[in-house]
Amino acid sequence: MDLELSGRVAIVTGASRGIGLAVARTLAEEGAHVVAVSRTAGGELPGKALHVAADLMDPQAPARVVARAVEEFGGVDVLVNNAGGPPPGVTLPRVGFLTPDEEDWQAMFAFNLFSAVRMIRAVLPVMTGRGGGSIVNVSSGTARQPGPMNVDYGAAKSALNHVSKAVSEEFGGQGVRVNTVSPGPVLTDWWTKEGGAAEVIAGMAGASKEAVVAEVAPGMMKLVTGRLVRPQEVADVVALLASPRSGSTTGAEFAVDGGFLKEL
Template sequence: MENSNHIIIDSKELNGKRVLVTGGTGGGMGEATVKRLARAGATVITTARHTPDELKDSDLFIQADISTPEGTTKVVEYLLKRFGGVDILVNNVGGSSTPTGGVLKQTDADWQRTFETNLFAAVRLDRGLLPSMLEQGGGVIVHVTSIQRRFPGENTMAYSAAKAALTNYSKALATELAPKGIRVNSVAPGFTETKAAERLIERMAQERGCDYSDARQSLMDSLGGIPIGRTARPEEVAELVAFLVSDRASYIVGAEHTIDGGIVRTI
C-alpha cells in the first residue's frame, strides 16, 4: 500500500530488528520515527523524561533523562538485559533552553546542559550499546543533528555548537566502525513543524497579535525563507531515517543528510 506521495508505508523490511529511538514521545520527529519504524516491522523501544499515560505499562518505553550519565546507564542496562542490545540506534534527543540575550546571559551551566543533551547523550548511548553491536557483527546508528550547526545565532550558539560537534563526532565514528559492519550517518533537519514548534508559533502569534500562519511565515522568513514554501512534517524526517537504517542504504556511511526544504544554499 502506498500513500499519495508514493511512499511505501507498510513494508516489513525491518522485521526482527531491535530499535532504540530516543525522545520518542511528544509529537515530534522522534515519535514519528517510532511509528514509522514500527510499521516496518521493528520492535521499537523509546525513551523520555516523563512517561505518557499510554506507555505506563509498556516494556517498550524507558523513563530516563538521558542528558545525565545515570539516565543513559539506565537505558543501556535495560536494553541489554531485556533485549540483548539493539540492531538500530536513533539518537534523536535534542533541544535548547538557553536564555535569550546573547553570550553574556549564558552561563557555564547553560552550555553544559546543552552539550549534555545534544552531544553527550548520544556519545554515552553509542558507547554503551556498541559492544553488543560489535559482538553481533553489525548495526546502524543515526544521529539527528540540525541545520543550525551552519547557522549559529546569539540565542542558539550553544545548541549550534553542540550539533556541530555531534556532526563531527558522527563522521569520525562512521570511519572507525564501517570496517566492523556498523554504519553511522546523521540527519540534519531544518524547520520542522513538531508539536513543540506549533506551541512556539502559537505563542508568537499571541505576542504579536497576528494569526498562526503569519507567525509561521515570520519564522520562515527569519531563516531566509524556505524555497519549497513550507515547513517540514515530522513524518518526512522519519521517512528519511527509515531509509537510512534499512538495507536500501547499505552503502551510505558517514554522510550528513540535510532535510530542510532548501534553506541551506551552500554546496
C-alpha cells in the same frame, strides 16, 4: 519498499513526541522492536513499543537503556539519537552570544552532545558483538549555518556532526554505520506549545503565533518550501538510514530542512 527492519531492535531517544514519536511509529510499522526512551511516556506510542523511562541528562541512563533493550530483545541493531533541543526547563530561541551563561552552555552540551555520546558508547559493544548495526544522529541545520540565535545549540550540534563522522570511520569496518539527519524547523510542540518558539518570535516580530508558524518563520529562515518541516518527513529519512537497504551509506549527513541550508 520493504526496509528489512522486521525483527530488528531499535532504540529511539526523545520518543514521546515530535520527530522521535514519528520515528518510533515508523520503525514499529516496519516490524522493528522499538525501545522508546523519554522521561515520561507519550500517550501515542505504538502499542508494540517498549517505553523505558530515562532522563538522559543522567550520565548513567544510557547504559541502563541499552541493558534493558538487551534484556528484553537480546540486542540492539539500530540507535536513533533524537533527544535534543532545549534542555529541560529551557525555552528557545535565545538571541545573542552573551545571552546564554556558563550553566546554559553546559546544559545545552549535556543534552545535545554528551547524552548522544554516552548512548553511542553504551551501544557500540552490543552492535559490534552482533556484527554491526545502524546509528542515526538527529542534528540540526544550524550546525552548519551559524548565527547569533541559539549559538550554544548550534555549537553542540556541530560537535555531534563531528562525532558522527569520526565514529563512522572508526567502526565502519565492524559493520556499524553512522549517519546524521539535520532537520530545519520542524512543526512540533517546540514551536506550538504555550511559551514555545512561535510565541517568543511572535513577541519579537509583532505578529500572531499562527502567523509566525505559517509565514514569519518560513520567511525568516528562507525556506524554499514555504512551510515548516513535518515530523514524518524526518522520520522517513531516518527509517531508510536505519535500514539494511542503506548498507553503503555511512558518514553522511542528510538535510531535511525545506531548503534552509543554502551552502554547498
